Amino acid sequence: MHQSKTYKTLGLMSGTSLDGLDLAYCHIWQTENRWQYDIKKTKSVAYDDDMRDKLKNSIYLPADELLIFHNIYGTWLGKQVKAFVSDLNLSVDFVSSHGHTTHHQPQKGITFQIGSGQHLANACGLKTICDFRANDVALGGQGAPLVPIGDRLFFGGYDFCLNLGGIANISFEKEGQRIAYDIGLANMILNHITQQHRLPYDAGGRLARSGKINSDLLQKLNALEFYRLPFPKSVGYEWFVQEVVPSVTEAKDSMENLLHTAIHHICEQIAAQVLNNTQKPASSLLVTGGGALNDFLMETLQKKLGNRAEVVLPSKTVIEYKEALIFALMGVLRWEGKINCLSSVTGAKRDCTGGVLYLPSF
Ligand SMILES: Nc1ncnc2c1ncn2[C@@H]1O[C@H](COP(=O)(O)OP(=O)(O)OP(=O)(O)O)[C@@H](O)[C@H]1O
Numbered sequence: 001m002h003q004s005k006t007y008k009t010l011g012l013m014s015g016t017s018l019d020g021l022d023l024a025y026c027h028i029w030q031t032e033n034r035w036q037y038d039i040k041k042t043k044s045v046a047y048d049d050d051m052r053d054k055l056k057n058s059i060y061l062p063a064d065e066l067l068i069f070h071n072i073y074g075t076w077l078g079k080q081v082k083a084f085v086s087d088l089n090l091s092v093d094f095v096s097s098h099g100h101t102t103h104h105q106p107q108k109g110i111t112f113q114i115g116s117g118q119h120l121a122n123a124c125g126l127k128t129i130c131d132f133r134a135n136d137v138a139l140g141g142q143g144a145p146l147v148p149i150g151d152r153l154f155f156g157g158y159d160f161c162l163n164l165g166g167i168a169n170i171s172f173e174k175e176g177q178r179i180a181y182d183i184g185l186a187n188m189i190l191n192h193i194t195q196q197h198r199l200p201y202d203a204g205g206r207l208a209r210s211g212k213i214n215s216d217l218l219q220k221l222n223a224l225e226f227y228r229l230p231f232p233k234s235v236g237y238e239w240f241v242q243e244v245v246p247s248v249t250e251a252k253d254s255m256e257n258l259l260h261t262a263i264h265h266i267c268e269q270i271a272a273q274v275l276n277n278t279q280k281p282a283s284s285l286l287v288t289g290g291g292a293l294n295d296f297l298m299e300t301l302q303k304k305l306g307n308r309a310e311v312v313l314p315s316k317t318v319i320e321y322k323e324a325l326i327f328a329l330m331g332v333l334r335w336e337g338k339i340n341c342l343s344s345v346t347g348a349k350r351d352c353t354g355g356v357l358y359l360p361s362f
């Protein structure tokens with residue numbers, strides 16, 4: 001059996017829910033031309049209130065302050081890597097960093113992830129690959145979502161892959177092409193609601209479970225224009241602030257009712273996408289991201305799917321670190337000069353290899 005070189009790589013992901021930085025140290029290799037992974041070590045570094053507020057408010061920063069923060073955050077990422085690698089005595093070929101998205105407005109052709117690669121590389125002393133979205137955007141794509149390449153190569157045995165981070169996104173095969181897009185809301189709205197009451201999130205969906213549907217709000221959320229757009233489509237925090245927050249604020253309902261309503265909304269939108277695209281009597285839906293740990297959300301989703309699709313939960317490590325793992329893979333594909341951005345997903349002119357390599361200076 002032919003086995004390729006094993007890459008030892010560290011994937012870094014900071015997602016839209018702003019809970020913290022995920023680090024996944026992975027071994028990645030090919031056996032008989034099939035990509036394989038082993039997630040060896042993981043760590044999640046929770047953001048303190050100051051860092052979370054800075055990241056959240058970075059959309060409002062003037063250009064000079066944003067660029068300063070880009071450098072500071074890159075150094076901060078490098079320090080987290082250095083501590084993780086030295087504490088566990090890891091041997092790392094290179095770091096693959098997504099950074100943190102501060103701006104994502106595909107209609108204007110822009111997406112920006114802070115976390116300067118050079119500052120990161122210098123702070124940890126390791127080769128670093130980042131800026132994964134830039135080439136796709138330069139080729140006319142949305143630069144997102146990118147994880148579907150990893151869904152295809154690592155999790156292709158499932159009919160659908162659904163990630164429930166701040167935003168919900170889905171990917172699946174149709175007529176030999178990978179199709180993927182942001183469905184819309186997930187934990188971003190749930191966290192927004194609990195954070196008005198100084199609670200970071202609704203563990204297990206316990207508060208949501210005790211609420212009731214607010215029909216007015218449900219109708220407003222379901223009527224959001226984004227849900228009716230054809231793919232390619234992806235959203236950012238800007239959309240949430242402009243299009244969603246006002247309706248939640250105007251609803252003036254209890255935290256429990258708002259959460260309950262938001263979960264029904266999230267699940268209705270996901271179920272519609274799965275049921276419209278399922279090509280089998282019973283499909284499998286792999287669910288990852290923090291939303292997979294929300295029991296009430298998972299139960300509501302399964303009810304809305306009925307027996308046409310089954311929710312499958314992987315190990316807690318894969319639930320929590322799939323995106324960091326796939327950024328580690330994106331780095332390996334970049335290293336090998338292989339395709340890691342799919343134009344069938346992003347709408348770019350063609351598939352491409354995204355990612356820029358930074359060598360550390362000592
Ligand atoms: N036990 C739990 N019960 C309910 N919700 C949870 C639980 N654990 C995590 N979550 C939710 O999941 C969120 C974190 O999800 P995740 O880390 O997948 O998001 P992300 O990577 O930041 O986002 P994205 O994938 O959109 O970039 C938390 O902010 C919280 O809302």
Ligand SMILES: CC(=O)N[C@H]1[C@@H]2OC[C@@H](O2)[C@@H](O)[C@@H]1O[C@H](C)C(=O)O
Nearest residue numbers: 016101104144145146147167169234
């Ligand atoms: C621009 C950006 O950071 N988008 C994120 C966000 O969070 C979920 C969804 O919206 C997805 O489009 C993307 O993240 C994952 C990692 C992706 O690119 O596949």
